[in-house]
Amino acid sequence: MAVLDAEPGLEVVDVSPGGREVLFEALERAAGLIVRGGTTVDEVLLRAAPALRVVGRAGVGVDNIDLGAAARRGVAVMNAPSGNTCSTAELTFGLLLAAARHIARADRSVRAGEWDRKALRGSQLHGRALGVVGAGRIGSAVLAVGRAFGMGLLACDPYLTPHRMEEIGAEFLEFRALLERADVVSFHVPLTAETDGMLGEAELARMKPGAFLVNASRGGVVDERAVARALIEGRLAGAGLDVFAEEPLPAGSPLREAPNLVTTPHLGGATDEAKRAVAIEVATSVRDALLGAELGPALNL
Secondary structure, three states: OHHHHOOOOOOOOOOOOOHHHHHHHHHOOOOEEEEOOOOOEOHHHHHOOOOOOEEEEOOOOOOOEOHHHHHHOOOEEEEOOOOOHHHHHHHHHHHHHHHHOOHHHHHHHHHOOOOOOHHHOOOOOOOOEEEEEOOOHHHHHHHHHHHHOOOEEEEEOOOOOHHHHHHHOOEEOOHHHHHHHOOEEEEOOOOOOOOOOOEOHHHHHHOOOOEEEEEOOOHHHEOHHHHHHHHHOOOEEEEEEOOOOOOOOOOOOHHHHOOOEEEOOOOOOOOHHHHHHHHHHHHHHHHHHHOOOOOOOOOOO
16 A cells, blocks of 8 residues: 555555454545455444544455445445456456467376367367447456457447547447357456346347357356356357356356356456556546545446
């Protein structure tokens, strides 16, 4: 927290080693609070912080923060929308490559003393259509990587301006049309009432037979049981999932038995570079809010 420590008018208290009791004690006089995804900022926590003016989330998603409760108490909520962009885009393609080329299966096979190249024949990405749902910072970065792989670029994002769509250089389609045309569908949207469960059985049925699915956004965006069925039945050629509706992934999840699936434990922004970048970004925003600097939008998804 060097950004905050450098300000003589701010006292910084690190409560991370002390647990919830130490956190609530510090909140009695805190004007600002910075959290990562493991801390839930709810009505109870906010009531324990009478002087709180701003909450900063070191990351993009704010689903661990009760935005309605914060608004009712007049507490601004800020996130760090750009710090983990590159790391998440890179992981997206890591998941896609691992699924398309059976990398995890191949590794296990070689370690077991096997050499069955025919069974591990994969799919080339070059020339395939990449469909990105949500073309914000991360989604547009994924499209840029797709361009480098020689993929056709499709996107769906009703909130972008025509100028921004032109800058990105993809063909923008309505969601259902994208599902029907894309060989790879990758999700990069926040979890909201609008996006919750947006890829279910009906939407999977619209996708091309043999298509690939990647989700490195939020787990609730896809119906996990429907995805597992599509993999088991061979309608999807493969999938890569970094996020899940319940984390850690429950023991009884059908995804655990699904074939041609690569899973990671929410690693999108889990690089040294991203952790440092989001920490600096959110600390700077919170500092400016507490010191009365001129601010842009408080929350940027």
